[in-house]
Amino acid sequence: MRRLAALSALALIAAAQPAPKPKTPSEIIAASKPAEWAAIPADDLLVMDLASGKRVVVQLAPEFAPVHVANIRRLARAGYWQGAAIYRVQDNYVAQWGNNESEKPLPAGVVKTPPAEYHRALKGLRILPLGSPDPYAPAVGFWRGWPVAYDPRRGTANLTHCYASVGVGRGLSPDTGMGGELYAAIGHGPRHLDRNIAVVGRVVSGIEHLSSLPRGTEALGFYKDRNQDVPIASVHLASELAAPARPRFEYLKETSASFAAWLHARKNRKDDFYIRPAGGVDLCNAPVPVRPITP
Amino acid sequence: MRRLAALSALALIAAAQPAPKPKTPSEIIAASKPAEWAAIPADDLLVMDLASGKRVVVQLAPEFAPVHVANIRRLARAGYWQGAAIYRVQDNYVAQWGNNESEKPLPAGVVKTPPAEYHRALKGLRILPLGSPDPYAPAVGFWRGWPVAYDPRRGTANLTHCYASVGVGRGLSPDTGMGGELYAAIGHGPRHLDRNIAVVGRVVSGIEHLSSLPRGTEALGFYKDRNQDVPIASVHLASELAAPARPRFEYLKETSASFAAWLHARKNRKDDFYIRPAGGVDLCNAPVPVRPITP
Numbered sequence: 379m380r381r382l383a384a385l386s387a388l389a390l391i392a393a394a395q396p397a398p399k400p401k402t403p404s405e406i407i408a409a410s411k412p413a414e415w416a417a418i419p420a421d422d423l424l425v426m427d428l429a430s431g432k433r434v435v436v437q438l439a440p441e442f443a444p445v446h447v448a449n450i451r452r453l454a455r456a457g458y459w460q461g462a463a464i465y466r467v468q469d470n471y472v473a474q475w476g477n478n479e480s481e482k483p484l485p486a487g488v489v490k491t492p493p494a495e496y497h498r499a500l501k502g503l504r505i506l507p508l509g510s511p512d513p514y515a516p517a518v519g520f521w522r523g524w525p526v527a528y529d530p531r532r533g534t535a536n537l538t539h540c541y542a543s544v545g546v547g548r549g550l551s552p553d554t555g556m557g558g559e560l561y562a563a564i565g566h567g568p569r570h571l572d573r574n575i576a577v578v579g580r581v582v583s584g585i586e587h588l589s590s591l592p593r594g595t596e597a598l599g600f601y602k603d604r605n606q607d608v609p610i611a612s613v614h615l616a617s618e619l620a621a622p623a624r625p626r627f628e629y630l631k632e633t634s635a636s637f638a639a640w641l642h643a644r645k646n647r648k649d650d651f652y653i654r655p656a657g658g659v660d661l662c663n664a665p666v667p668v669r670p671i672t673p
Numbered sequence: 674m675r676r677l678a679a680l681s682a683l684a685l686i687a688a689a690q691p692a693p694k695p696k697t698p699s700e701i702i703a704a705s706k707p708a709e710w711a712a713i714p715a716d717d718l719l720v721m722d723l724a725s726g727k728r729v730v731v732q733l734a735p736e737f738a739p740v741h742v743a744n745i746r747r748l749a750r751a752g753y754w755q756g757a758a759i760y761r762v763q764d765n766y767v768a769q770w771g772n773n774e775s776e777k778p779l780p781a782g783v784v785k786t787p788p789a790e791y792h793r794a795l796k797g798l799r800i801l802p803l804g805s806p807d808p809y810a811p812a813v814g815f816w817r818g819w820p821v822a823y824d825p826r827r828g829t830a831n832l833t834h835c836y837a838s839v840g841v842g843r844g845l846s847p848d849t850g851m852g853g854e855l856y857a858a859i860g861h862g863p864r865h866l867d868r869n870i871a872v873v874g875r876v877v878s879g880i881e882h883l884s885s886l887p888r889g890t891e892a893l894g895f896y897k898d899r900n901q902d903v904p905i906a907s908v909h910l911a912s913e914l915a916a917p918a919r920p921r922f923e924y925l926k927e928t929s930a931s932f933a934a935w936l937h938a939r940k941n942r943k944d945d946f947y948i949r950p951a952g953g954v955d956l957c958n959a960p961v962p963v964r965p966i967t968p
Contacts, residue, residue, distance in 0.1 A: 469881040470836050496949075511806035513953040541765050541861045550945050565884075566836045566861050566957045570942050573949045586764040586888040589860075593881045647865050650845050654791075654868045658808040660955070662861050 400648045406640045407630070407667050414634035416523065417671060418627045423616035424454060424579070425625060426475075428464075429609040434584035435616075435625055436544050436562075437668070439524060442537045443495035443576045446546055449488050449557035450578060454615050456485030458558065463607035464591065468599025470565030473588040474547055475610060476558050484556070494554050495576045497536035500528050505535070506632040510645065510658035514538075514569045518661045520637075523629035523668070524580075525661050527572060537577035540567040540662035542585040546576040564589040567662035582627050582668045626671035640667065695943045701935045702925070702962050709929035711818065712966060713922045718911035719749060719874070720920060721770075723759075724904035729879035730911075730920055731839050731857075732963070734819060737832045738790035738871045741841055744783050744852035745873060749910050751780030753853065758902035759886065763894025765860030768883040769842055770905060771853050779851070789849050790871045792831035795823050800830070801927040805940065805953035809833075809864045813956045815932075818924035818963070819875075820956050822867060832872035835862040835957035837880040841871040859884040862957035877922050877963045921966040935962065 401409070424436040440447040453459065459476070466474040484490065505519040505526055512518045515527035518538065528535040539545065543563045548555030554576055562581050581588070591608060594601040601607055616624045630637050644664045646655035696704070719731040735742040748754065754772070761769040779785065800814040800821055807813045810822035813833065823830040832838065838858045843850030849871055857876050876883070886903060889896040896902055911919045925932050939959045941950035 467885075469884060494948075510808035513805035513807065513955045514951045551948050566955070568958070569955060570939075570947075570951050570958060572951065574942075574947050589764060590762075590885055590887055592885055644865070647869075652865075652869050653789075653846050656809045656865050656867065660808045660861070660864060663863070663865060 399650070400646075401639070401643060402647075402649050403640050403643045406636055406643055407669075410630065410634070410636035414631055414636045415628040415669075416631050418523075418582070418629065418668075420617035420624055420626070421451065421615055422579075423582075423625060423627065424450065424613060425616055425619070426459075426613045427611045428587060429611045430587075432584060432587040433625075434562075434587055435582050435627070436560075436579050437523075437582045437627070438579040439537055439577065441522070442498055442524070443546075443578045445489055445492040446495055446555075446557045446576045446578050449492060450560075451615060452485050452487050453558060454613050455618060457612075458482065458485060459610055459613035462610045462613070464588070464610070465594075465604075465607045466561075466598065466600045467564070467588075467591045467594050469593045471563070471568060471599065472561040473564050473591060474559060474561035475608075476547065476560060478559070478607075479604070482558075484558075488556060490556055491552070492554050492556060492576070494552070496573045497534040500530065500533045500535045503528070503535055506637075508641075508659070508661050508664065510660070512661060514572060520632040520666060523632070523666045525664075525666065527661075536573050538567065538661060539563055539569050539571045539577065540580070540665065541565070542581040542665070543567070543577055544579045544581060545571065546578055548575060562588050569662075583625065583670070627668055628671050630667040632666070694945070695941075696934070696938060697942075697944050698935050698938045701931055701938055705925065705929070705931035709926055709931045710923040710964075711926050713818075713877070713924065713963075715912035715919055715921070716746070716910055717874075718877075718920060718922065719745065719908060720911055720914070721754070721908045722906045723882060724906045725882075727879060727882040728920075729857075729882055730877050730922070731855075731874050732818075732877045732922070733874040734832055734872070736817070737793055737819070738841075738873045740784055740787040741790055741850075741852045741871045741873050744787060745855075746910060747780050747782050748853060749908050750913060752907075753777060753780060754905055754908035757905045757908070759883070759905070760889075760899075760902045761856075761893065761895045762859070762883075762886045762889050764888045766858070766863060766894065767856040768859050768886060769854060769856035770903075771842065771855060773854070773902075774899070777853075779853075783851060785851055786847070787849050787851060787871070789847070791868045792829040795825065795828045795830045798823070798830055801932075803936075803954070803956050803959065805955070807956060809867060815927040815961060818927070818961045820959075820961065822956075831868050833862065833956060834858055834864050834866045834872065835875070835960065836860070837876040837960070838862070838872055839874045839876060840866065841873055843870060857883050864957075878920065878965070922963055923966050925962040927961070
């Protein structure tokens with residue numbers, strides 16, 4: 379108890395509240411109904427097992443970067459990332475992995491120079507607006523579990539760079555990267571990269587295994603020596619794994635009542651810990667709830 | 674060279690540009706004049722040496738939380754954090770340190786229940802506006818090297834929770850924390866904590882030694898076992914150290930021409946890598962340049 383008392387620093391943020399108090403975001407999630415969640419297809423889950431035994435799972439976004447995602451699926455199925463490694467970890471920016479030094483031959487069907495899938499048509503997306511101002515885009519919101527920025531005047535939409543977003547490393551334009559070198563954001567969402575690079579998904583599990591890696595000491599966070607690289611054991615699509623071994627995840631639908639309540643609570647934290655609700659929220663501080671599906 | 678070519682993924686963001694091209698933020702900083710920088714007083718630098726030999730330096734903000742900062746200075750001078758540890762690391766949130774389990778007696782002069790220094794009067798601050806919309810506050814900007822949110826109507830201003838911001842752990846209000854338990858933000862800026870907790874400064878050097886620590890597996894990122902704690906060797910004010918041993922830092926004045934050019938470049942990245950400048954920036958993606966003063 380003494381320890382708990384001392385820990386009280388911040389620890390009470392998520393403490394349980396008496397009934398009449400406003401619910402915390404986590405309490406709202408806990409009280410949600412199963413039908414408010416949507417399962418993520420097994421073909422959209424990229425499972426990266428590090429040699430250390432730690433697992434990182436990325437949800438792919440074929441609706442936003444179809445050619446890049448098709449490439450990534452082909453690379454995964456062909457075992458392209460066997461022997462690959464995490465070779466760059468830049469503090470407050472990205473962890474990046476791939477084949478780096480090797481010029482591995484590409485599997486059949488991989489498009490070497492994909493189009494610039496940096497944004498897509500807004501048409502066809504029914505976006506739930508965040509309802510808070512954004513420094514980077516005319517509007518931002520959610521669609522099928524994704525954080526999206528959009529411009530109704532131009533009719534475009536793009537996935538945003540938030541914590542755990544995954545994008546495709548590239549050289550200078552018109553090179554868009556073919557998908558072999560991927561990075562995940564591990565600091566404050568680098569939104570200035572939005573619309574300048576192909577975002578292909580986000581880490582839905584295990585981001586802490588990337589964010590807690592030692593930072594590289596070379597320029598841009600590259601590791602100095604190849605023996606500092608963090609080896610990757612395998613990268614597979616969940617759909618390649620035997621059904622019982624597949625990791626499964628679901629996201630809270632933005633069309634659900636629980637999502638609306640959760641977003642409201644994120645904007646207006648008002649449990650025992652919070653005194654002054656902000657009345658607004660940054661898109662990247664409202665990460666769509668994703669959870670494992672347990673059998 | 675082959676390695677460089679393969680690395681080109683993202684690596685070219687900061688590559689040098691031919692003369693007529695717009696300068697990158699780093700090039701603007703490199704070309705700034707010495708008089709555009711202001712030295713940080715030695716009494717405002719809290720030097721935390723971890724037992725591992727790694728050093729974290731925090732700049733204190735007496736202009737925003739004078740009673741808490743006075744407490745922290747007293748605690749440092751009295752050796753309060755000898756035997757202290759980092760005992761909580763929550764992914765995409767905070768690393769927290771202090772004396773946790775012990776109920777160490779407080780040195781003389783420490784105010785046990787400081788006032789709620791969550792914001793201050795706007796009067797007296799000459800803030801350079803960021804000029805981009807903010808989801809949390811009517812306006813945001815910079816004052817003497819600090820990122821600040823403010824409300825001209827209410828006449829209040831507060832330090833914001835950005836990456837590397839340092840705040841005072843507390844229990845439930847009216848407890849404001851006396852300053853013995855501190856945390857640094859290690860993920861996307863938790864701006865919802867603004868105006869709900871005392872921000873006392875920011876890490877100006879060594880944040881990567883906190884952000885790369887193993888995440889705690891208990892609720893809220895607390896380490897499960899005390900032997901997982903990361904021991905702190907000492908915490909001193911730079912002013913306590915012999916002059917030659919003092920770490921010294923300076924920040925780029927927001928009143929300088931280089932700051933204006935740097936902020937413009939942060940909003941409008943337009944070097945060889947960037948194709949579409951955002952035209953705006955998040956306050957937390959414009960961290961005020963701070964650098965060591967080398968003799």
